[in-house]
Amino acid sequence: MTAAALTCDGFLDGRIRLWQPRRGYRAAIDPVLLAAFVPAVPGERVLDLGCGAGTAALCLGARVPGLELNGLELQSDYAALARRNAAGNGIALVVHEGDLRRPPAALRALSFDHVLLNPPFHDRQAPAAADAGRDVAHREAEAGLADWIAAALRRLSPGGRLALIHRPARLGDILTALGSAAGGVEILPVAPRADAKASRVLVAARKGRGGPLAIWPPLILHEAGAYALDANPYTRHALEVLRGGAALLPGARGAGAGWDLTQS
Secondary structure, eight states: OOGGGEEEEEETTTTEEEEEESSSOOOOSHHHHHHHTOOOOTTOEEEEETOTTSHHHHHHHHHSTTOEEEEEESOHHHHHHHHHHHHHHTOOEEEEESBTTBOOHHHHTOOEEEEEEOOOSBOTTSOOOSSHHHHHHHBOOSSOHHHHHHHHHHHEEEEEEEEEEEOGGGHHHHHHHHTTTEEEEEEEEEESSTTSOOSEEEEEEEETOOOOOEEOOOEEOBOTTHHHHOSSOBOHHHHHHHTTOOEEEETSOOTTOSEEEEOO
16 A cells, blocks of 8 residues: 555554554444453463454553464455554564465464454445445455354464454344353443443453353443533543553443453
């Protein structure tokens, strides 16, 4: 991609700077939320499945130093951007190129403590995007949601944790795809406002582990009426995650909440 075809954008209040296509798939808050939902600790091995330009992996790397970060990306232009972005931010990230159903041998030789994925949100019947890169990122093609989850489970070590973000309408499909291969499922809804339906769900599960399903109180992104009245419409909790680099840790119950926010 030429310089004119790219923009350099800040994430985590500018702690991460990423080159992205001016037209095409552009990361917003979803990969930042996904990275915040991964309770990795230094020394663990992490795979960002379908890493794009590296947003989720690099946001996670900025919060947790000392991770062994890997990414798998189908589109060579985006894989090149992920490598450039990793180098520019001083975060080690090995980017593998290939199809998640047929990953390269170097990736097949590895197993992971965490696999994170932000699969395409639209099914095969959705209208194609004008930009080919954006279309691949947003619309399921040969690999459907069940293929993404199966690929993630194959790469996980026993007891390893899968984390994904998707539309609430696909939650049933996600749970079906997880089946009996993973347990201890945790669901964190993400709602635009306290009086609105969830627009996203964060889902985690442990490979080969049992345990009850847990649904945590939602993360609310915007204050009531903030769209019209406030130039900075995010709630305090959302700002701590999206700008402050806080981790979303379901199960670490804070006062009046089903999750805690831990600053890096």
